[in-house]
Amino acid sequence: MASVTENELKSMTQEERVKALGMTSEQLTGRSMFMEFDPGETERFEYPWAPKVDFNKRTELDSENMTSTEVNNEIRKLMNEGYGTIVLKNPRGKHSLAVGILSKLNLIIEGSTGYFGVGLIDGPNVRINGRVGWSCGENMMSGTVLIEKNAGSTFGAAIRGGDLVCKGSVGSRTGIDMKGGTIIVGGDTGALSGFMMQRGRMIVCGNAGKNLGDSMYDGTIYVGGSIKSCGVDAVEAELTQVDKDWLKRKLNLYGLLPTKGVDHFTKVVAGKMLWNYDNLEPTEKKLIL
């Protein structure tokens, strides 16, 4: 290729410059989920393609002889028919139930689910009257998930918003890589909880396992019981009145407020600032509580 002078390069458009330097310029096309929204807009949590559901329209779905895919497709079908309250019966520990629901819905799961239950959701209110397996509520964007019994490991991995509540105890690595939202645990949590946490808040009413908040970038962890050990970068901080008020409000909401109040909670935060998370795009504000 013939050499190009600096002046020639300066006079070129970006596309010409790329070609002249022998690089390929590929125009990427595809559907993007990125959406601008106006903070003044009232109904900004809905996607334009979300089905219009009526919460008073209620139906039951027995999943005993269905596969996970069939159950998820059936939920979508019912939502398109306008059902706003769906009761899912006999989940029997199936994996990946009720994933990817991107609109408002009241979902009641009567029983226990397996791995990746209610992952990638944006908006629905889910109540699970049983136990959930690993990675429940993974990557959830908004909405509420309330679990009556215990939960498995990596509970709320990489969640970005909403409230994920487990009234029982959860396994290890709770809230690993969480980027927003609130995780509330009524009982204990295992090792490496809040690992690589980047934003958001986690409340553990019981005890926390070893290496709590290891390698955390930002965010806050509140622990009501004992902490076996804090991980690298995680340090204890002073519990302020703002924290106490917020804890009371949140725990009261889900009936988990201890009788002795919240003064005994320990607050754990990142010991060093690894990244400035305050320079957020306006569209990203939605992701933060």
Next chain:
Amino acid sequence: MCGIAGLIHRGKKSTVGSEMTQMLQALKHRGPDSTGYAVYGEAGGGLVMRLKIAEADDMDRGSGIYAELDRRIDAVDVIMEEHGVKVSKKEKVTDYAYRYEYNFTGDLGKLAEHVEEVEGAEILSIGKGLELIKDLGDAAVVSEAYGLKAFQGTHGIGHTRMATESDVDIRSAHPYWAFPYNDVSVVHNGQITNYWIMRRQMEKKGHRFTSNCDSELLAVYTAHNLSLGISLEDSLRQSIEEIDGVFTYLVATKDQLGMAKDTMAAKPLVLYESDKLIAMASEEVAIRAILPEEIDTSDPYDEEVRVWQA
């Protein structure tokens, strides 16, 4: 990503064979290569020996294989007779798997070593209650081939294998018997990263390895500890310190079932406990296969060790 499962009935016998089959069939998606069971019943006072005299794919070798297998099993019988074993029952379960019931009071280790000198022979288990069955295929296929559904017992462990560390063959399938200890078997889900170091240490102490599967180490390690008089619970605790890697494993003895989880809790286990039954499996779906009613289950934490008595 193997699947493990275990259950123990407290103080009563049940159809453990059929329950384990249902649990492992529900875990089929975690490992389609081979399935194994170690179930515990009672064999009428004597010892039960499970033996294989060839690998499953040896059967494709040609027409001479059946004559060869007959020669091998005859050689096994001769050795048993030399040691003064009184065989009360001999059963041909499949083309290459046999089950013996016998009475023997001599040195079991020496007998087992001698039997394994026969080409292709490998003792899967010896015990007063233990029946160890493993073969290629899913849980239902293996259970059907070995007539496990009618088996009555108090407890059992099982495994569906996705081969990552060694070949797809019966010798690398779980459960592993803790040679040469009566009634001890192990199933494991995970990877052991200091396998070769530990294996060399165990080999120096005179233990035998039949495969290159890292899980076999746990069986040998447990056998070694039990031979030193260490309790099962202490052995499980010690293993978390000494064995490196990610693992969850179950050990069953004549009247106990134990579990241990590594320091990272990297491998799953779901646990259900009640006064009558304790069931555990890699996934909840396996427990639900035998207990469809609403129950409370939980996840054991890192470094957790539990032992239950039958």
